[in-house]
Amino acid sequence: MTQGRSIRLFLVDGTPNGLLTAEIMNWTGHVLTGPRTKLTELVQRPECGRTGIYFLVGPDLEGSPRPQVYIGESDDVGTRLKQHNRPEDKGGKDFWEKVCLVTSKDQNLTKAHVKYLESLLIQSASELGRCKLVNGTAHEYINLPESDRADMAFYLEQIRTVLPVLGLDFLRQRQSPLTQSKEQPAQQAPTTTFELNISKYKIAAWAQEVDGEFIVLAGSKARERWASSTDYASYKPLYQQLTEEGVLVADEAGGVSFTRDHAFSSPSAAAAVVSGRPANGRTAWVEKITRKTYGEWQDQQVNAALS
Structure with a gap:
């Protein structure tokens, strides 16, 4: 039986459409998200000066119901977000309307960690097909000790858990049906x-x-x-x-x-x-x-x- 989990949400400025933080009990990760209109306030937060992963999310301009998503990493997320906020002809990105960044409360995430995590996230998002990735293909990054790779796999699972709570579904696992036969479903399967x-x-x-x-x-x-x-x-x-x-x-x-x-x-x-x-x-x-x-x-x- 799946156990319940506790996620702590905090409305930074007291409004539902402003900056929001999220934390999971017994996880060192820290999530900060907000609309692009709040970028001025967001980049002043201490989280933006740390090493982390970030997601830029916006609608598909071609009309697809899937969002467009860019997944990136930086050892100074705030500086990178300022670059992405430039006009497209100056090296920025115009499509995004929302940003979400994941850092560590104990600040133990290193550049090597987030590069490996970025690779996992891009690969996962591509395989799931719930979004249109602006990144393209993932670059495999394996220069990380085995124990650290295990830690980043755990980090990935926590990110998968918390992002859908914030309305970001592009990393949510697709569930498999409990029976494979349409004509003769397995009798033991508890499904309809x-x-x-x-x-x-x-x-x-x-x-x-x-x-x-x-x-x-x-x-x-x-x-x-x-x-x-x-x-x-x-x-x-x-x-x-x-x-x-x-x-x-x-x-x-x-x-x-x-x-x-x-x-x-x-x-x-x-x-x-x-x-x-x-x-x-x-x-x-x-x-x-x-x-x-x-x-x-x-x-x-x-x-x-x-x-």
């Missing part, structure tokens, strides 16, 4: 499989809910194109993104299939991509055995928990 069928277009899709994400399983079918003129809730860009990334690929039957499991933020987002148009996931998905809609199934789970 949902189906979405559109016989007119020969669409059949399967999904599972795992750790708050709605995962459409590999092999599921989807509409061969976005068929609605409505871009409701950005689902048309999401459909286009999944096509460009090779998650949705044309199959031999003339339709489109999911080449791998893909996690969506909600049943409605998943239903929209599968259907090729806006859809209410609470009614579109039905539980495989009882044939209850997702909404009915969830209501049953809530009532059972309260009874």
Whole structure:
């Protein structure tokens, strides 16, 4: 059973949209984040004079629902952030709207540590595919003792834990479904499989809910194109993104299939991509055995928990 964790958040200037610090119990790391509009105040903080890792985050200007992210390291983060704040034609970066930096409370992070950690973070973000990396490919950095590499692996896991709490999801691990078969789920697996069928277009899709994400399983079918003129809730860009990334690929039957499991933020987002148009996931998905809609199934789970 997963244990709970304590994360301490502090609103530096007392407002939810200002500077924010975060710490995890028994971890020497210290996280500071804030909007670019607060950069003047942020660079005056003592954390910015330390060695650390930083993330620059902003929207994708091409319309993708994924954010753009730059991951960097420095032994003087404040100076590096001032450089990134310059106009693009003067060596800066224009895309970012939010910054997050990770330093150490005991100041034991060295230049070698953060270069190795930067390499791990870039590799992880690239593999997860939750953001559009401005960095490009990661540079492998292995000039670190084995014990220090183990410490940085632990650091990475703490960063993975705290960043989603701050609204930065690009390092959050993708959860795997608890069954691999769509036709005969393993009897011992404590999970529920949902189906979405559109016989007119020969669409059949399967999904599972795992750790708050709605995962459409590999092999599921989807509409061969976005068929609605409505871009409701950005689902048309999401459909286009999944096509460009090779998650949705044309199959031999003339339709489109999911080449791998893909996690969506909600049943409605998943239903929209599968259907090729806006859809209410609470009614579109039905539980495989009882044939209850997702909404009915969830209501049953809530009532059972309260009874």
